[in-house]
Amino acid sequence: MAKDKVHDIMRYNYNPLDFMFAPKSVALIGASEKEGSVGRTLLWNLISHPFGGTVFPINPKRKNVLGIRAYPNIKELPEIVDLAVIATPAVTVPNLIRECVEAGVKGAIIISAGFKEIGADGIALEQEILKEAKKGNLRIIGPNCLGLICPPTGLNASFASTSAKTGNVAFISQSGAFCTSILDWSIKENLGFSGFISIGSMLDVNWGDLIYYFGDDPLTKSIVIYMESIGDARSFISAAREVALSKPIIVIKGGRTEEAAKAAASHTGALSSSDKVLAAAFRRCGVLQVDTIKEVFNMADLLAKQPRPKGRRLTILTNAGGPGVLATDALTWGKGELASLSETTIEELNAILPTHWSHSNPIDILGDATPQRYAQALEIAAKDDNNDGLLVILTPQDMTDPTQTAEELTKITGKITHKPVLASWMGGSGVATGVEILNRANIYTQPYPDDAARLFNLMGRYSYNLKGLYEIPSFSKTDNLIDEDLATNIIAHAQATNRTLLTEYESKQLLQAYGIPTVTTIIAENVEKAIESAQKIGYPVVMKLHSETITHKTDVGGVRLNLTSQEDIKQAFLGIQKRVKDSDFLGVTIQPMIHLEGYELILGSTVDHQFGPVLLFGTGGQLVEVYQDQAIGLPPLNSTLARRLMEQTKIYTALKGVRGRKTVNLEQLEQILVLFSQLVIEQPLIKEIDINPLLVSENNLIALDARVLLYEPNIDKKQIIFPAIRPYPNQYISMAQLADGKEIKIRPIRPEDEPRVVSFCTALSQESVYLRFFHSISHQSLISHERLTRICFIDYNQEIALVASYTHPDTNEKEILAIARLSRVHGNTEQAELGLLVKDSYQKQGLGTLLGQNLIKIAKEEGITTIITEILPDNHGMQNLCKKLGFELHKTMDLVKAIYFV
Numbered sequence: 001m002a003k004d005k006v007h008d009i010m011r012y013n014y015n016p017l018d019f020m021f022a023p024k025s026v027a028l029i030g031a032s033e034k035e036g037s038v039g040r041t042l043l044w045n046l047i048s049h050p051f052g053g054t055v056f057p058i059n060p061k062r063k064n065v066l067g068i069r070a071y072p073n074i075k076e077l078p079e080i081v082d083l084a085v086i087a088t089p090a091v092t093v094p095n096l097i098r099e100c101v102e103a104g105v106k107g108a109i110i111i112s113a114g115f116k117e118i119g120a121d122g123i124a125l126e127q128e129i130l131k132e133a134k135k136g137n138l139r140i141i142g143p144n145c146l147g148l149i150c151p152p153t154g155l156n157a158s159f160a161s162t163s164a165k166t167g168n169v170a171f172i173s174q175s176g177a178f179c180t181s182i183l184d185w186s187i188k189e190n191l192g193f194s195g196f197i198s199i200g201s202m203l204d205v206n207w208g209d210l211i212y213y214f215g216d217d218p219l220t221k222s223i224v225i226y227m228e229s230i231g232d233a234r235s236f237i238s239a240a241r242e243v244a245l246s247k248p249i250i251v252i253k254g255g256r257t258e259e260a261a262k263a264a265a266s267h268t269g270a271l272s273s274s275d276k277v278l279a280a281a282f283r284r285c286g287v288l289q290v291d292t293i294k295e296v297f298n299m300a301d302l303l304a305k306q307p308r309p310k311g312r313r314l315t316i317l318t319n320a321g322g323p324g325v326l327a328t329d330a331l332t333w334g335k336g337e338l339a340s341l342s343e344t345t346i347e348e349l350n351a352i353l354p355t356h357w358s359h360s361n362p363i364d365i366l367g368d369a370t371p372q373r374y375a376q377a378l379e380i381a382a383k384d385d386n387n388d389g390l391l392v393i394l395t396p397q398d399m400t401d402p403t404q405t406a407e408e409l410t411k412i413t414g415k416i417t418h419k420p421v422l423a424s425w426m427g428g429s430g431v432a433t434g435v436e437i438l439n440r441a442n443i444y445t446q447p448y449p450d451d452a453a454r455l456f457n458l459m460g461r462y463s464y465n466l467k468g469l470y471e472i473p474s475f476s477k478t479d480n481l482i483d484e485d486l487a488t489n490i491i492a493h494a495q496a497t498n499r500t501l502l503t504e505y506e507s508k509q510l511l512q513a514y515g516i517p518t519v520t521t522i523i524a525e526n527v528e529k530a531i532e533s534a535q536k537i538g539y540p541v542v543m544k545l546h547s548e549t550i551t552h553k554t555d556v557g558g559v560r561l562n563l564t565s566q567e568d569i570k571q572a573f574l575g576i577q578k579r580v581k582d583s584d585f586l587g588v589t590i591q592p593m594i595h596l597e598g599y600e601l602i603l604g605s606t607v608d609h610q611f612g613p614v615l616l617f618g619t620g621g622q623l624v625e626v627y628q629d630q631a632i633g634l635p636p637l638n639s640t641l642a643r644r645l646m647e648q649t650k651i652y653t654a655l656k657g658v659r660g661r662k663t664v665n666l667e668q669l670e671q672i673l674v675l676f677s678q679l680v681i682e683q684p685l686i687k688e689i690d691i692n693p694l695l696v697s698e699n700n701l702i703a704l705d706a707r708v709l710l711y712e713p714n715i716d717k718k719q720i721i722f723p724a725i726r727p728y729p730n731q732y733i734s735m736a737q738l739a740d741g742k743e744i745k746i747r748p749i750r751p752e753d754e755p756r757v758v759s760f761c762t763a764l765s766q767e768s769v770y771l772r773f774f775h776s777i778s779h780q781s782l783i784s785h786e787r788l789t790r791i792c793f794i795d796y797n798q799e800i801a802l803v804a805s806y807t808h809p810d811t812n813e814k815e816i817l818a819i820a821r822l823s824r825v826h827g828n829t830e831q832a833e834l835g836l837l838v839k840d841s842y843q844k845q846g847l848g849t850l851l852g853q854n855l856i857k858i859a860k861e862e863g864i865t866t867i868i869t870e871i872l873p874d875n876h877g878m879q880n881l882c883k884k885l886g887f888e889l890h891k892t893m894d895l896v897k898a899i900y901f902v
Contacts, residue, residue, distance in 0.1 A: 016827025017205070017213045019106040020141065021150040021195060023082035024053045026157065027074055027105070029096055030087035031057030031065040038087045038111060040066070041159040042147070046085075049156040049163055056081060073099060080104040085147065085157050090114030093143070094128040101136030108133070109157055110142035116201055117144060126203050133204060145200025146176035151193055152219055158198065167192020168221035169300050170214040172199055172207070174228040175254065182226075182293075191297060194220040208235030212826040215243030222248040222300040230278060233610045233724040237285045238795045244286030245466065245789065248303040251282060251289050252296050277608045280632040281724065284641075286469050288462040298446075299458055305442040306420035309388035312460035313339035314453065315381045316362035318393035319369040319400065323426060323449045324362030327391060330450035334457035338362075339387035348380045368399040375408040382416045389420045389456055393449045394434070396427040406434035410441040422456060424449040470789040472754045473638035481515025481675060484682060491685050495713040500687070503548055505589055507706035511691065514679040516672055518703045519594060525587035527573045531566050533590035540564045540593040543572045544705075546586045551707060554622060556580055562593055594704060598664065598697030599654060602630065603673065604690040605680045611724040613680045617673065619651045620693040635677035636727045638751060642673035655696065662698045669701055681727045684720050687711050726797040732858055739845045742806055744817065746854055749801040753816065754792045756805075758783045760816040765840045771875045772837045791819070799823045800858050802851055817842045820851035822859060822867070832859060834869040834898075836878070843877070852885045859902045867900040 026046060032039030039059075043066055046055045057065040060072040071077055074084065074096075084105045086096055090112050100108055110129070115122040126143070133140055141148060147158030151166035162183050169191065173179045176198045186193070195214060199205070207225065214220040223243070230236055240249055253275070282289045290296055314331055316338070318324040328338055338361050341349075346359065352373065358364035365377050374392070381390055392409065394402055402425055413421050423438050423445045425431040438445050446452040490510050494502055502510065508518040520537060523546055524530035534541045545558030553559050557579045560572035569590075577585055602620030605613050611634060618630030631648035633641065646652045646669070657663035672694070680686060688709040695702050711720060733747040749757075761782045769777050781787065794801055801821040807814050818838040825831045834855060838847050859867055869887075871878045872895065879889060879896055887898035 016825075017107070017139065017209065019082040020109075020139065020148065020205075021155065021213075022153045023051070023107075023155065025056065025079060025081040025083070026051075026053060026155075027056045027058055027077060027081045027084045028087070029058040029074065029084055030111075031059050031070060033062070033065055038159045041161075042085060042087055042111070042157070043068075045156040045158060045160070045163070049154050051150075051153050051155040053082075054079075074103045074105065075099060077103070082106050083157070084108045085111065087111040087159075090122065090125055090143070094125060094132055097129050097132045097138065097140075101132060101138050104136070105138060107139045107141070109145070109147055110140060110200070110203075111145060111147055111159065112142075113144040115143045115203075126201070130203055139209075140204035141197065142200040143203060144176075146179045146198030148198065149193070149196040151196070158196075162187060164196045165190070165192040167194060168219060168304065169193050169297075170195040170197075170210075170217070170220045170223045171226075172197045172210050172223070173226040174199055174202075175226060176200070178226050178254075189297070191301075202231045206231045206235055208232060208239035209827065211236070211239035211243050211249065215239070215247060216826060220247065221304045222250065224296050224300055225249065225251045226254065226296075227251055228254045230281070230610050233281065233612075234726070234797060237281060237724055238797045240282075240285035240287050241469065241795055242798070245470070248300065248462065249287045250296055250299050250303075251287050252291070252293060253278060253289060274608065274610075276632045277611055277614050280614065280634055281611055283465050283468070284634050284725065286462075286466045288458065288465070290458060295455070295458065298451075298455055299462075302420075302422070302444045302455055302459065303462070305444050306422070306459075307418065308463045308466070309420055309456070309459050310463065311337075311388040312457065312464070313337045313386060313388045314391055314456050315339045315341070315384065315387040315389070316391045316393065316449075316453075317374070317377055317381060318362050318364055318395075318449075319367055319374075319397065320393070320395040321358075321362075321364050323393045323395060323424070324364060327393065327424075327449035327453040328362060330453040331457060334454055336453065336457040336460060339384070341381075342384050342386050345380055345384040345386075349377060352376045352380070367395075367397045369405075370399075371401055371405040371408040374405050375412050378409060378421075379412045379415075382412070382419070382421075387419070389422070389459070390416075391449065391452050391456065392421065392423045393452075394423070394425050394431070396430045402427070402431040402434035403437065406437040410437060410443065413441060413443055420444075420456070420459060422446065422452045424452045468640065468644045470751075470785070470793050471640045472785075473640040473752055482678065483513045487513040487679065487683055491683060491710060494710060495685070498713055499548055500710045500712060501548055501551070502708040502710070503546060503586070504544060504553075504706060505546065507689075507708045508703065510679070510683075510708060511703055511706055514675045516675055516679075516691070516703055517701060518706070519591050522590045523587060524573075524590055527570050530573050530588055530590055531569050534563065534566075534569050537590060537592050541569075542591045542593050543569065543576065544589045544591065545576050545580065546589050547580065547584045548586060549584045550580065591704075594695060594702070598695050598700065599651060600693035601651065601696055602690065602692040603676055603694050604688070604692070605635075605676070605686070606688045607721055609721065612721040613686075613723055615645065615673075615677060615680065617645050618649045620691075624692060634725050635681050635723055636725065637674050637677040639670045639674060640751075642670040642677075645673065646670075664696045664698060665701060669696060672701060678727075681723055684722060685710050726795070729796050729800065731861075732800065732802070732854070734854065736804075736850050738842075738847065744847075745805045745807075746802055746850065747805065748796065749792055749794065749803050749819065751793045753803060754785070754788050756814065756816045757788055757792055757819070760819070760839060761788075763839055763841070764837070768837065768840055771872055771878070772835070774872060800855070800862070802854055802858075804847055804851060818847045818851055820848075820855055822855045822862075822864070824864070830863065830865040832862075832864045832867055834867050834900075836869075836881075848878075848881045849884060852881060856885065856900065856902065865902050867902065869898045871896040871898060 028043050030039045031043045056077050057068055057070040059070045062070045064070050084100050115126050149156045149158050149164045151164050156163050160180055171193050179198045214223050316324050316327050341361050365373055423443050425435045435445050487510050490506050505521055505523050508521050511518050522533040524533050540562045543560045545553045558576050600621035602624050604616040608614050615633045616630050619627045629650045631645050633645040655664045690707045691703045693704050695704050729748050736744055803816050804818040805814050806817055821835040822832045882898040887900045890897045
């Protein structure tokens with residue numbers, strides 16, 4: 001293998017986009033002296049904000065620009081530059097990118113406009129640019145962008161009229177004009193940035209690349225995004241799911257118009273707009289979506305100062321009733337909750353407050369409240385486990401001392417580390433000093449209490465989203481319920497007969513193949529067969545039109561209920577037959593008349609052009625579009641995600657039991673949602689599917705009607721949009737045998753494995769932990785949920801972690817014996833890092849070799865070209881294993897780096 005490639009890997013410990021944000025040299029192609037030109041502004045910004053590197057103007061018509069020597073082209077430069085900034089007409093850019101690749105440039109920012117925004121010609125130019133860039137692995141920001149500013153390094157590679165201050169917020173925008181507005185506003189608000197990027201058309205560098213970059217950047221505390229389109233949905237979700245756990249990602253979405261799919265024949269298609277799907281994607285990956293620019297930066301500031309709440313219960317402390325009421329209204333309108341005060345809290349407040357305090361939440365400590373009364377009341381309220389956060393309101397009354405009160409509160413809030421404290425010091429100059437004191441103490445302040453309550457609700461929503469991602473689901477009980485071959489055959493038969501619409505009978509068979517209970521259904525082509533079928537099922541029965549072409553049978557009078565006799569059957573059959581064309585009529589289906597008390601639900605899926613299959617759950621029945629009580633989610637689901645999808649609907653409250661009605665079987669309903677999501681993912685030829693109604697009651701859950709629309713039979717597989725979230729990779733499951741004869745299963749890890757991973761980690765010796773992680777870790781830290789989420793809740797698009805699992809024959813208990821991991825390097829999808837850990841009692845039995853061989857095979861399947869791993873010099877076992885697997889070992893002073901070229 002070439003020495004230079006090994007050298008690059010040996011030194012691979014920097015952030016892959018550093019050459020964009022901290023370049024050693026920059027070439028400006030299109031540098032100009034013309035007043036008011038983009039080329040002049042770019043050059044001035046580059047040279048007037050020193051970044052510690054050299055600027056090379058490129059202009060074939062001038063020997064110097066603004067007194068700096070200019071070069072005719074990038075080939076003539078005296079050194080290889082890290083970054084090229086291009087501000088020339090669009091038609092010149094493909095050739096310029098070709099020259100950059102030939103000159104060894106690592107990255108380019110294309111300021112120029114005139115690409116896909118102008119139509120087909122612009123799209124063709126973009127593809128030409130991308131083709132040239134890939135020849136040299138040159139990364140591109142843009143085109144059609146403002147550029148980027150990196151205040152910590154001093155780089156200003158933009159044509160903005162002002163620069164950004166240094167801070168801890170990374171701001172990324174698709175709109176250059178929006179960037180300039182935010183820059184002006186940030187100067188006035190004294191807001192600083194760790195990065196400020198106009199991403200433009202996202203020809204190459206996209207949301208995912210930048211989220212990973214700032215996720216790894218120690219200076220960045222939060223990431224703020226102005227988004228108009230998602231681009232590569234899978235890349236965004238993968239990056240956001242990983243980074244959101246440690247840094248808030250706050251998004252404001254432009255162009256949020258309701259675009260119902262008018263051409264869609266299904267209820268699901270009509271009910272799921274692109275904006276709802278995007279909101280579902282944000283929830284799924286832990287991103288906080290807000291509605292206003294003000295909320296974006298307020299939340300970035302708030303989350304940087306205060307811990308996330310564990311729930312949505314707020315305690316309000318105030319010296320005036322009115323502001324407390326307004327804050328309560330805003331809280332409850334936003335789905336927050338007014339916390340109830342515990343008996344202990346009330347007793348303690350009674351001891352320090354005047355007799356006429358409110359004795360409830362909001363805690364009104366009256367207009368003559370002293371700073372000490374505020375502090376004592378806050379300290380008592382903070383100890384109450386019934387609340388998840390606190391809001392302190394002060395109105396400047398005659399007896400009030402805003403400054404001293406602020407000082408007293410800071411003494412208390414320093415002890416409150418487990419829940420957020422917000423403050424609203426209402427007024428102007430009289431409370432300004434108090435506000436400044438609170439802000440210096442990291443107590444977030446708002447002038448209006450209702451705004452503060454809304455921000456607390458946003459914090460609660462953010463915590464809810466993250467908690468849902470990393471709650472431990474129950475183990476899937478669906479494996480034995482699925483007949484994937486039967487489902488595939490049903491779809492293949494329909495396509496073989498050149499149909500895109502399954503009959504109701506076929507649709508129900510398809511559901512049954514995935515373990516979803518359906519009502520008994522018999523096809524009857526004539527009156528005699530219909531009567532025979534009704535007698536077999538037992539009266540009363542339901543008759544429905546059997547057709548391969550008609551979508552909604554109710555609309556054409558194709559459903560007849562409560563038929564109780566042979567004459568009813570005859571009249572219903574002839575009536576349905578008369579209402580439709582002969583070509584649409586294939587007979588009827590006979591089903592039992594279900595007289596179950598319960599709720600009618602809808603469960604459906606349609607294909608979004610960016611996210612692939614999306615799921616819909618909610619109130620169903622004939623008035624499904626009228627009630628508009630549905631939630632959108634992304635497959636695949638596990639039990640936790642299924643419950644979260646249900647919780648977003650109003651009908652969920654009824655499903656839990658209301659007005660004397662018993663709760664429905666929620667565990668079985670969760671299972672049906674999980675099975676349905678598997679159906680959608682494992683059968684990619686399904687374009688749309690509805691179960692409406694899905695009738696649910698205390699003991700019964702049954703699909704009464706179903707509709708399935710397929711892709712065209714001759715569709716090119718490349719046109720099928722696959723799920724944005726990669727499903728569980730079943731193809732990597734295998735069986736193996738250890739040296740002692742034990743049969744083990746090797747499979748990708750699942751979130752449900754966390755309890756078993758706890759047992760695995762607990763059994764590890766400190767020596768094994770040290771050799772794997774290069775430092776000692778206590779067992780308590782090793783098995784913390786926060787840490788194990790990184791191990792078990794993985795994105796299979798970015799990582800494959802294999803577990804070796806053994807089932808004890810006497811107890812049927814499953815035990816994890818070893819874990820091996822292959823993780824793509826951020827910014828280099830063809831390179832991955834290997835990690836391996838074997839339980840002490842199972843070492844030297846061939847487990848490491850088995851898992852390593854499997855991961856090498858997986859690397860080939862996943863397009864990974866290089867596997868690397870770092871090993872301590874005294875870890876001879878891992879070094880020997882890597883040699884056995886075919887790795888090259890390269891020793892440094894402190895480590896051994898093993899490299900495998902796939």
